Amino acid sequence: MAELRFQIKGMHCASCVGKVEKAMATVPGVDQVSVNLATGEARVHGSGHLPALGLLEAVHRAGFEADPADDEALSEIPSTVEDPQLLRRDLRLAILLSVLLMILAMLGPKGLPWSVAQGALATVVLVGPGRRFYVRAWQLLRRRGTAMETLIALGTGAAYLGSWASLALGGHLYFESAAVIVALILLGRVLEGRARDSAADALRELARLLPERAVRVEDDGSETELPLAQVRPGDRLRVRSGSKVPVDGVVIQGEGAVDESMLTGESRHLRRQSGERVTGGTLLVDGFVELRVTAVGEHTALAGILRLVRDAQASKAPVQRLADRVAGIFVPAVLGLALLTVLLHLILAPQLGALTILMRGVAVLIIACPCALGLATPTAILVGSGLAASHGILFREAAALERLQSIGVLAMDKTGTLTRGRPSVARFHNFSTLPQGQLLRFVEAAESSVSHPLAEALRDYARERAEGKAFALAVTTRPGGGVRAEVTGKQVLVGSPAYLESEGVSLDEERELLDELEAGGLTPVLVGLEGRLAGAFGLEDELRPEVPALVAQLGRMGVEPVLLSGDRPQAVQRTAAQAGIERWAAALRPDQKAKRIREEAAKGAGVGMLGDGVNDAPALAAATVGIALASGTDVAVATAPVTLVHGNLSRLIDAMRLSARTLRTIRENLFWAFVYNVLAIPLAALGVLNPMIAAGAMAASSVFVVTNSLRLRGFRFGRRPGPAAR
Template sequence: MAGYTFEVEGMTCGACVGRVERILSAVDGAGKAVANLAQNSATVEGGAAPALAAALEQAGFAARETHLTLAIEGMTCASCVGRVERGLAALPGVTQAQVNLATSSAEVRFLAGAVTPDALISAVAALGYVAKPQAQLGAEDHKTAEMDDLRRQLLTALVLALPVFVLEMGGHLVPAFHHFILRTIGTQTNWLIQFVLTTAVLIGPGRVFYRRGWASLRHGAPDMNALVMIGTAAAYVFSVIATFAPGLLPSAARAVYFEAAAVIVTLILLGRWMEARAKGRTGAAIARLVGLAPKTAQVERDGVVQDLPLDQVLVGDILHLRPGEKVAVDGEVLTGDSYVDESMISGEPAPVAKTVGAAITGGTVNGTGALTYRALRVGADTMLAQIIRMVGEAQGARLPVQDLVNKITGWFVPAVLLAAALTVLAWVVFGPAPALTHALVAGVAVLIIACPCAMGLAVPVSIMVGTGRAAELGVLFRKGDALQGLQSVQVIALDKTGTLTAGRPEMTDMVLAKGFDRNVVLARIAAVEAKSEHPIAQAILRAARDKGLEVPPAFDFASHTGFGIAAQVAGQRMLVGSARFMAREGVDLGDLGKAGDTLAANGKTPLFAAMAGRIAAVIGVADPVKPGTPEAIAALKAMGLRVVMISGDTKATARVIGGELGITEVVAEVLPEGKVEALAALRADGARLAFVGDGINDAPALASADVGIAIGTGTDVAIEAADVVLISGDLRGVVSALTVSHATMRNIKQNLFWAFGYNAALIPVAAGVLYPLWAVQLSPMLAAGAMAMSSVFVLSNALRLRWVSGGMA
């Protein structure tokens, strides 16, 4: 058995080499293994690549994997998908091959060094298809080229098939025309003309069906092309015999079906052209995202502002943004004030204010102000590039339901061939005269009507359109199976800080004692807090600055851990802290004590301030609820979901916030490391659970949930651990994600019902079950038209997902 070589990571010494060799040799199907420490590689005779990689990983090593995306021409049905996947997976070193009919592409993962791109392309070519690396053929270019080629083939077939149809069917439909043909050119000449034109159709536009159909039969995996090839060839050969050797047929069976072969090819090409056009629209979301990025940017270098292509912008460059222009790359505002429309990225319609220090995102549109900003992320690192990449990966994902479809279509085509053969046999044995003619018509109709195009398209096109629409609503499905998993979720667990709330404390209340001026007191409290780095101190400082107050200097600052802080401001001693700090310092709270209790009961942190030994004010600080959160909670509950809040706050505070949001089930006083255990308890009864979080400490919980949903404004670690990302950070995105998930899975079920139901209903009709009752037999031409329309129906149904709403009233 031939061996193959691949790269291995983790070998550091001779002992590692020996271990790697023993591990690989022990894998089922593997023979001798030789590891090379200098080249960090291993050569093994036989053995399945996934098993070899898994064995190395379990032992602490790693078989380095790489991947390649191939654009594949010629796939038409689910059987094609199965054949290409099996052909690629059979290559030594390939760990996974995933083919998508809707995108006409294959994602191949293989052990680095074990197989070359040329070998992958050759394997596809041996199956009768054409493959090219996607980098050489852009997705849009590929779709345009496919549509142009199909249109040319269709027009050619139409021009050739139309006279054949008129010559043959015109006489059946209009008796006078039949007599005209007999008087002028005669039956034999008529048949000869049909023969010439039909032959041109089959060796021209129809050649693709024969080339690919024969390749599929030769490999023992017949597909849709094989069905078309056998069906049209049967009609053509029968007609050729009737034309040139009529003595071989019973006199009652001497008829030609050239028009069936020619029109079938034409109608199927028409269906494929319509499919190609519809598939082009399924990728509209990606096209729109790509179109968001401007082609050039105004870059300042050496004091000169110049217009440069986007790929020449470097991190650290200073860029100028004029009113109405698109932001070129991700950056930080240096000068200017403006409002930026971020709806194309986040799905949020309201423009966002941008001032000095604000982050701006490439692809968004500037309002009426002028800005300068520093480039922080360029090229593939920008948020837009990452979104495009994630959407592309989600659109190419395969849901668990697709595996079931592939298993069914794996035996479907052979079953159809058997059904066609039995149909012919039944008509020959039991059918009325001319039995052979009836048998031919029925057999060809069964072959044509059963083409599984719609089955292969049913799932991937819905995924493409659904995930694209989700991206427009600000929801990214990072992992394809989350699209299917989310629709069965019963419990939504929500982290409080940063998810339900803004994650940044804000000053919400200020109650003054008699005789004190609000602005003076706030300015002096801010002066003391300016010396502290505590988040609450920053909240008070922001509140003072937002009011335009001048903060005086503070001296003799002292921090009393667990109590509060003190300093000299404007010649007076200021105390800021808890009620017990005031009691310790001998300050009487007076009526403000009750005000503080009220603030605490409402889930806010009360902070007392005293000036020169007298109580001056109590301030309420809280982490405010994000806009839209109450509406999102109400919508989730209206969906029948169990909504739970998880918080590290005390039970009293958590209950107050939960009550404010309408969440009755609250899990409080949960330490960061305890969130995974909290989730396990929530789904102890087997319920499927989605967890929504945003922080680094949420990553384990996001990974352990059935579906992890990360707030896009959170940390990279949390986003990487999640299955779904909400770009805007708005909790209403969870409702959008659920709505799209439900709509997409419902759409997939409709498509599968149509695809399988169509075949189940029409194969018996094509076989002739209606003939004993009404003497009705399905024409192969009608079968071809119906088959083409079934695929168009599936595509049209999937395109309805482009108008799915976000689920919020």
């Protein structure tokens, strides 16, 4: 599916978002549009060609400006605020003139010249700092649209023109109200803009992790310092202690301790040596490494992380739908309420006077705040997803951030998820007449060219204990079975019991031992020599040390862990016992895992699935929310809604707690936005709040929502949750 991204300018409320989405959706070829008020970004999806020019024109016709977003994932995160310098300059001017107006209105001499002076000062405020509201309202009117600027322009315009009319009749003036309204709304925008930019700080910090330059090693061994943009895959780079790793690569020389906390949240420094991968943006705390570049620019793990976070921030959470529906009719409804306020007062309380009645209508227009509705959800998602990314938790979509806190059952894969995914030899039995070291020499030679986790475990074990070195000839492998090789003239078989039996090796004499290995949850791998059973290995996949604590914490949070595995029942039972999991199922195919998850979901509980992100794809898709473990280099291709970077299982509890905290913040924001408007509009209509107080309240409403979202930055990772932690 094709995708285009645009940076939209001029949006200030939820109704603006609706207009941009509606305008872009009318362009041929567009299937889906998502616009985010907090980031100012629009994402357009279509099954075929997307006409970028047509989309830009559609946004312009709707009264907004748009620019194609930079596709480079590591580009600087754009500010979401209109020209901050211009905004601050206009705010200073509006405040200065408004203060002068207030002094004239309250303390100044009376008389026509001084009243005209008030009108002149108000004119400067409205034509200068307030001009943006009238221009925007006029643009929308020409396109038969309305937005927050419509309410501001009508409200301040009515107060201003009504004051001139009252001046001619010798009545009370409200010039200072019109000016103060503009000043307060501009103040609100400045504060809101700062808060919205602060919300994206975590993402900006990630984008700035890479250094600007790198040191390349030339063919003659000399060093060349060059801009990062000139580094290419295959280059050799040198990284010294205290320097940042500039790109993704493989260490080819040296070793050192690497701080990956900025990407994974892992506080321990990890040793990296020859043959191991390092990730761009991490810090070499000590040591010296030379690496071969494997990925640069938008293909690095850091770029993949940034893309995932931006995707999440651009998407919409289900809880936002109600706010979007209300925002679609909000401004027209407020216009109707303001008109109704004026008409009812003229009919029921004409003694108040036309100008007082008009000011009550103005207060209704000014106090209504669609901004708070539009910012309630995206600002919380912006802060929550950015904070999560900086601690090794990636949310692919806003819906996942909302749904994760709702799960009551967590299904988990075994191999590579609860276990390390790196088998090791737990037991070895020598049935032959050869010394153990000689038999292990045959095993090492036979497995030397086999690429499989079990083969790697056998090689490591044999290499440490073998006597001498041997080489294998005529090596043949059977996938899922084992390997046949000729070593120093002898036929060697290494593989599963079924494989050796298929090759004519009798297992009858040691059947009891094999049953014992399997009963203990070990994986048996046998050795055949010249057609006879010569040895047996019992391999185990070690449980991750953090798993028992994780399972206990899930229980305290009211989440039931369930182990679903394709491994043998004995091995699964052993892992479940070690982890403290009561419910488990073994020998399941991927489609059977997915079926089990659907059955759990049918009982009414939200079901999470924790897996490796590849083999467990059907189960991850069937779950309420899928959670994948991925290394830094796999992050860019991870497809699960939630990804734990570098397989950091300890972050799962943090992800669930952060999900609950973010959803609570969204609900607080929406509650405030709705309750504020429900209470404030009637108070303004009844004259309890004058237009100036209304303007201050409206500005404060948006600032409150954004500031409340920023409180998420105080979330503490690594805390042990109690029963009420969610």
